[in-house]
Amino acid sequence: MNAVIEEHHDDHGHGPDKGFMRWVLTTNHKDIGTLYLWLSFIMFLTGGCMALIIRAELFQPGLQLVEPEFFNQMTTMHGLIMVFGAVMPAFVGLANWLVPMMIGAPDMALPRLNNYSFWILPFAFSMLVSTLFMDGGAPNFGWTFYAPLSTDYAPPSVTFFIFAIHLMGISSIMGSINIIVTILNLRAPGMKMMDMPLFVWTWLITAYLLIAVMPILAGLVTMMLMDIHFGTAFFNAGGGGDPVLFQHVFWFFGHPEVYIMILPAFGVVSAIIPTFARKRLFGYDSMVYATASIAFLSFIVWAHHMFTVGIPIAGELYFMYATMLIAVPTGVKVFNWVATMWRGSMTFETPMLFAIAFVILFTIGGLSGVMLALTPADFQYHDTYFVVAHFHYVLVPGSIFSIMAAVYYWIPKWTGNMYNESLGKTHFWLSFIGVNVLFFPQHFVGLAGMPRRIPDYALQFADYNMVSSIGAFLFGFSQLLFLFIVIQTIRGGKKATDQVWEGAHGLEWTIPSPAPYHTFTTPPKDLAEAHG
Amino acid sequence: MDKVKRNSWLVALGSLLFSNLALADWSGLNMREGVTQISREVYELHMIVLIVCTVIGAIVFGIMIYSMLMHRKSVGAVPSTFHESTNLEILWTIMPIIILIVLAVPSTRTLRSMYESGDADIDIVVRGFQWKWQYTYLDDDPLQEVQFMSAMLTPEDEIYNRTDKRENYLLDVDNPLVIPINKRIRFLITSNDVIHAWWVPDFAVKKDAIPGFVHESWTVVDEPGIYRGQCAELCGKDHGFMPIVVRAVEEPEYELWLAKQRQEAREAYETVGKTWTMDELMERGEQVYNQTCMACHQVNGQGIPPAFPSLVGSPLITGPIGEHTDMVVNGKAGTAMQAFGAQLNPAQIAAVITYERNAWGNNSGDMIQPSTINDMLSGQ
16 A cells, blocks of 8 residues: 555656646546536436425325426426436446546546546536426426327427437447446456456446447437438328337337446445455356346347337237346345345444345335236236336435445545444435335335326325325435535545455555545556455 | 146235235225236236235345344354355256246236237227327227217316315216126227327226227226226326226116217217307307317417417417318327317317307407318318
């Protein structure tokens, strides 16, 4: 560790520039990681406010606060912002901070590209959010934007939505090229692929998924653009087009996309659980293979989102069986985490609490996924709140909890300060209770027959919607505490040691806390600690 | 046979766990068993997979909780060093596969019976519109076909909390679909504009209504009753307000109902020829407007610009009646304005045009007769 500091001294000693231009011009992976994480948090709060408008309207039957038109804009924007603005940039931010430090690289392989991929995003999201103030309102056709509702019947702002999606896609593709090149080329000499921490592995696979599917999304929105402005009829049945084609293309992008949002989470949890169980990750090899299998399967199951569009029975059966198969590698992962905890010596600091909650609540979401895979049952579940509960269980206490776990786990390394543990635990318990009160009752209203994306509902759904809304406000406002904890930690606090956590393994823990502006300008020699 | 026994055993266990022991009325929280053979099979499948998932969850979480209690540093646990076991990995790869096969068998069986196509006793075309349904009872003789629109009945006052919400809030329609019990009914599902989904939970029938496609689904209902559902695919502003109501009745009652519908259709056809007075047209027009046009153009005709333009003093309404009629009959491509020539009869179209030209201070004094519209429609 001393060696690193001394080398840093020799390195012309230049630190970050001063002022605002530091952030605009930066090519430093740590700065860009920070930018991504803050953007993600701002979008998380924005999308969260929209969710609270939705839940406030659904607090009671009847229309109280918003009109159906605006309600549809809220559900659409909430989904788009959370998927593209909150979850994906957060993981890219974590990758920026952590991948070079975990593989002993000085920076990302393509630093200028890294700067571009970030700075596209604020423009993309400003454009997307600005549609709220346009004539005819924001996109109101759901985050899945099925044609022809999103083409012939869309508000004029749809064109801005298409352009925003293009920008996000470009950013994601550049970001993932960068991550792949970094991982394949800049590993410390001697570090083999199977020595990489699981977070690096999951991101490598995620980056390939991104490169594979983002162009498909770009093609899809381009076809929409042509239909809207240039007289084509890709999705217009009246012109010989096919509205179902839209859904096939969308979900061929969309299903890998949902795994893009969960695979890095697997990596985060696979780093945290061994640390606090003080025991190596169980079944490292099988974790890698399971991640790769899930990624592969994600390409061949897309039509399980479309069981009700009238696919022939052979197709329904194939997609049902293929979808059920996903449970196998996912199960392997869950069992491996449990086996890692088994006969360890556990302590329950905030990151561990979030990680354990991730395993439990993600498993609940996974099990309801098995239920949804069964086509005949899906005819009853499809497009109800049961589906809403299912994917929020894998996305909120799944992806988002893992991101929070990651922030608590690595923030001492980033800032050099320990966060306030009791506040962190308070944040955890408020979020944990809030998220379950929010989403668990949605399983019941969904089974009882409440469709999703409706601004008002029949009286028999009233009680559980009220409970759900209360949970939403508890969960939502708890995140202000998270903001407070993060700012407090950046500004000061107990100094963190280099190792930070007693049971932590990995190269990022061999450098000082806070991590110097430049790390591993010469590659590390001792790789024994590379993965836990 | 063994499988069937095992399934019913699991279902029995399920009802014990989830129904009898629950304090609250579980029926409001679970999937409906429904009133068809298929819906009961689906319910059984749902209960099996729910129980399997609950048991798996309980085992996994049980082990985790045990581990969290016993293997914590604060009780002096010393970490073991094991970190792999090929046998265990094989075990927990094979076990889920076996469970999945057990689940796949009944799902495949149910799915196959759902897809069994056969001759139906009655064919009904279900056509989705923004935001109502149209039902057409097919008949070899086109003059005998019965066709009507079915839209939500719940008044705005209830939705905006100005009056108390009655039972079946949001789930009531003006003209329910009527079908006989114990007959095989085939639904031919399609759409006139965007994608909708026709869903009646008690039949376990949910099928997307897609413009340009006609999808088939079928049901045989065992018990008379009123069954309610909703549109299940986001279809725009009033997606939450296009319920489905099906009245399943004994066959003789169905035959009576059908005969009455046919007679009414004939009468409506005959009244097209007569000359209507302004008052008759205005009265009828207000009715039609409130059922058909109000969702977009609003009760006061002001619309919600720019998506739904105002009708008050607008150039179209104050201009030549021919263009106005053309708009109502043929709609406007690329907007939410539909071609109502396909949905309304000539009397309704004439009445609503007359109403729009004379309501909300548009006092043009213009009127148009159903016979004019009829000539125009049949001329096309």
